[in-house]
Amino acid sequence: MALKIVKGSIDRMFDKNLQDLVRGIRNHKEDEAKYISTCIDEIKQELKQDNIAVKANAVCKLTYLQMLGYDVSWAAFNIVEVMSSSKFTYKRIGYLAASQCFHESTDVIMLTTNQIRKDLSSPNQYDTGVALTGLSCFVTPDLARDLANDIMTLMSHTKPYIRKKAVLIMYKVFLKYPESLRPAFPRLKEKLEDPDPGVQSAAVNVICELARRNPKNYLSLAPLFFKLMTSSTNNWVLIKIIKLFGALTPLEPRLGKKLIEPLTNLIHSTSAMSLLYECVNTVIAVLISLSSGMPNHSASIQLCVQKLRILIEDSDQNLKYLGLLAMSKILKTHPKSVQSHKDLILQCLDDKDESIRLRALDLLYGMVSKKNLMEIVKKLMLHVDKAEGTTYRDELLTKIIDICSQSNYQYITNFEWYISILVELTRLEGTRHGHLIASQMLDVAIRVKAIRIFAVAQMATLLDNAHLLTGNMQRNGICEVLYAAAWICGEFSEHLENPMQTLEAMLRPKVATLPGHIQAVYVQNAAKLFSTVLKSQEGSTEGTAAQETSQLMIDRLPLFVQSANLEVQERASCILQLVKYIQKLQQKEVEVAEEVSALFAGELNPVAPKAQKKVPVPEGLDLDAWINEPPSESESEDEQPKAIFAKEEPKHSRSRHTEVDEKELARRREARKQEQANNPFYIKASPSSQKVYQESPGVEHIPVVQIDLTVPLKVPGLPMSDQYLKLEEERRQKERADKKKKEKKKRKEKRSGRGRRHDSGPESEEDITPAHMVDIVTEEMPENALPSDDDDKDPNDPHKALDIDLDKPLADSEKLPVRSHRAAKVAKSPVEDGDAENTPPSQEPKKKSSKEKREKKKDKDRDRKKSKEEKKKKKHKHEEKEEDLLGGEADEPVVQSEDTTEVVALPTSTNAEVSDLDFWLSNAPVPSNTQEAATVAATAEADSVPEATSGTAPDSDHDEPKNSELEETKSSKHKKKKQKKEKEEKEKKKKKKHHHHHRHHSDGGADESVQNGTVEDEEPLPPMSNYCLLAENSYIKMVCDIQGNLQDGSQVVVSVIFENKCDSLLKSMEFNVLDSLNSKLQRPEGSGPHDGFTVPFQLPPGVSNEARLVFTVQSIVMPQKMKGTLTFIVKNEDSSIHEKLDFKLHFTCTSYLITTPCYSDAFAKLLESGDLKCSSVRLEEVNMPFHHLLARICFHHHFSVVERIDSCASMYSRSIQGHHVCLLVKTSGQTVSIDAKCDEPTLLGNVLDEIKQTFSQC
């Protein structure tokens, strides 16, 4: 045995550790894989050993190999073994490995549940921390369900380190187990106000993440976040909150209005670029959501644009990028304000950074106007020439076309220029957007009639130079342009200058190398051209010319007849035969031109892609009735018109309506859409989505506006778009001159100053008349058009499950599965046991019974009280009762803890919250940070005001939850209790709120509005304050509040409010206290033990301000008084006098207590533990309602109510040094008895004395 151990440790000496492994791999560069496989074999050996250290080392190495891409899932079980080691070192390694390689389908994860639970409740905070970190990476739905309650308990752990991790991991738990969201949410919300900034930040993080996906459920938190935003100084938290507001404002424009001011303040004041940027972003979101209704938001826009300009001008590329990104958001709603920074954006187009250039391009889209379009495009064309990468060049190309064609060619004033741009773009090599250019050419040529002559000439040139374009044969390559060119030349051949030449160009043998669909168009349009040529030649004297043309056709067409492409072959052979027949006729000297041209007579009009659907159904035609037996699938497929040119569709579609049901129709529509998308030759009216078409009934009635062209039409050779810039300028000048003349005339005639706006200066947008007009095509939208955005949410999105209304009160079925005691488990049937998610039926009776039990107990209590009033026995009796009560509760921890979750959750009832939000959004003034602290009295006064103003609304609101509760099928007892608890909870909240008042002094009406929701049948509490008078003279008044410091067990924070009562300025205030052995004032570093604390402000007349002083105390069991002096200078206009004021600072034991929520199960355990000493006190003649009494104890003595049953309540508090103080408060008539337990009897006695004193005062 001993030998084995020795052997084990010797073996161990030769184990490789991580460093050795890394070195080894580096030394075996040539045969790395082989080396690693031997290492893995070694690791496998090591994992077989019993020594946990060896295993941990092996697992550590596996983690490294995992990073290199090796699958280590085979070692999952060993990883679990290492995780369960008791040593932190190994545990950490195990959890690290698990977090790197475990996932939902790792089956050993099931085994870890108990281990993780054990680690979570470990006394060592780092064990817990490591487990939480690991769990965050591999949490599964099962783990989430089983551990949710444990993690929730950790959210109120004493250590902030654990709290923040527990809070953060809740997000993962919610994702995997959405049912946990509602029960856990109240506590999560609580953590938003955690004293530890880390925990607070974690809570903000989680809620922001949740709210980002389902913002509407979190609107009610807006007031809370608003408060955080105005008070927090942590930039991370601020950024998150501000981002969250950005997501919330679209839902609630009123929120936006409230935000603008504090955000602009932040923008002005912050030095952190990240914060500034997020503020600007959110302001933009706000402005977008407001878009109208804010009278002075132009100032905010201006501010944003200004700040963004600074970002863009910065030398830091990152800021530049972000600036442009944000700018593009403004552009959508406020293009004007961005347009003024055109120079800057154009400058960014020259940036060396491609990301920035792309961003700048995005911006350009919205910046064009009729005036600057040509100029901008010219600049872009320059970039096209310069661009190296094809991706960027393609991006430029699409942007140019986007910019020009946007809003139905709104900004194009000269289409000749546009055609030349398109033609110039064809010279790009290697582009993938040939089809885009082609469709633009077709669109323009068809829809702008005035441009056809020019377009045809250009296209003919293109066809002539087709060899330049055929380099790129791939699909969507530039050769697609030839498709458009051939079609335009054929269709509008009457405008051709030299049709014969074009015909020859189209019949060149080289054409046979083009893609099939282009050849097909070539053949068809060659026929059209042929007819045009015939017409001209027959008219002329030479008859042979016509015959020569026919011969040319007959010679060249066989090339196409042999084409592999069916379409080409069919068309070619058809036309070949036709031409042969024509030739025969020609030889007989028959005039055929007229008849041939009749083949292609009639104009093809542009039709919108969706026009077909709008064809009215003839009267009496029932489209839903079957005419014949339902056709088979394949049949209906065949009937789809396979027109090459979409514009032919309406002509034959009217008679072709097959009867199909809605589904089929949708399917077909989809198929057609697909087809159209795939078919590059389907002519869409325009790629832009924003165009607005005029409504006009039919294709035939499209108004075509002819415009007199002021520009010479003929441009020899390939056009250069640049020359249009000059021409355009001239044209505009001429127009302007004309207009002026007209104006003058008008003015002369009218003699009124109305025409003045046209005076001189730069011409406005409207003044630029387009050189050509676009024919506007009717694009009729079918009534049942499917909106494309109806399922923008991915059904697989895990966040969809988290779209949960958080304001609804919790239902019984929604509690977190709680780990129950073994005893309870036995009682359950095995089926229930397996189903950890307690289903309501199995739970309800149990619950009821416990309630009943408690109810009975209460009755008993009361009875006993009446019968046994003897004072001698009483003390003893009470103790027994208390234990009885608490012991009873301890029996059912399951039910108990469920109750508490309920208690916490209930107060957030929908109506109250919503009305609060409304109130907050509508009435409450914007609390400003600069507001001076108000005096205690003033705040107390303020309490009552909003209550009166909105008194009606909350009342009516409150009826609703009650009614709905009545409908629920629960025992009335249960309900009653629930309501009580609810009230209590609300009271507690109220108190907290009060508390805040006095501490922050800045939250005007915001808090009151929350209170309003809680107005109940029980009379409201009188305003309370913890600030007590410290000292006062004719110059100054000091009130103070003493609070224990949660983070440091030996610190007490004293907040002193100094109020100037005189008419002079008070300055140089020095606050000094004589230190005692036990308590010391913490003085700034470097000052002596007798130096005072210099108050960091001066007080002008009538002003008050608050200072905080920190004292260190050693023992907290006894109250203490400290003597001190405040010295200050009273400065008048003419004189200044030194004054002093003595005071006694009274540290009560209460001030060492900290309000700590406690759940009744924990409370029961605490009482059970038996470490606590007990004591009791009796208060006589207390004339106040019980809930007021409780409220006072809570407020003045920092307790929290654990549970309240009728006239009996248990309360809890904790001292800064961790002493537990438990109270059981009972009332009967005017007598109140308080039984208390604490692990420190002296402290307890003092606390009780203080409580007694509090009530003797009132």
Added chain:
Amino acid sequence: MIKAILIFNNHGKPRLIRFYQYFPEDMQQQIIRETFHLVSKRDDNVCNFLEGGSLIGGSDYKLIYRHYATLYFVFCVDSSESELGILDLIQVMIYFLVYLLFQVFVETLDKCFENVCELDLIFHMDKVHYILQEVVMGGMVLETNMNEIVAQVELQNRMEKSEGGLSAAPARAVSAVKNMNLPEIPRNINIGDINIKVPSLSPF
């Protein structure tokens, strides 16, 4: 949310990877390759943001990276993270790595601080992970307060030391002996300019 944190060197060799969403190992490697491909072809003086790669996340995701000496630090994040905030966070990461390496060298009495080499990252991969865990947890930023992070890391390391550490003294000695005959690993891949500017962190 942070979807992944990748650290790799100029040759695309992973030095630390941490995915906050599960990907199988081969996919992880593919993502690293793709990310390296995207990031490495960018100049040093261009902006640090990249619209996400095709493998990891779609349009909502962004790559935010910093090139530091021989290492690329890449964070893949979605739109809920502040771009500039993450850049600062990377700065924090770098600071901590240098801090960690410094500690290691103080421990091993290696006085040449300048010789901190990129490889030391992988020699102490576990430690780097532990630091990272105190900064980012489950894809969310846990702590940004540097002092707090240092304190927690130190406390945990102290705890580990009190337990004797992973590789107890004898094993270390043996490994030292075992490595004597190995060729000296080139140590000249300096991490370069160590003096990091951390000013942007102080407000956090």
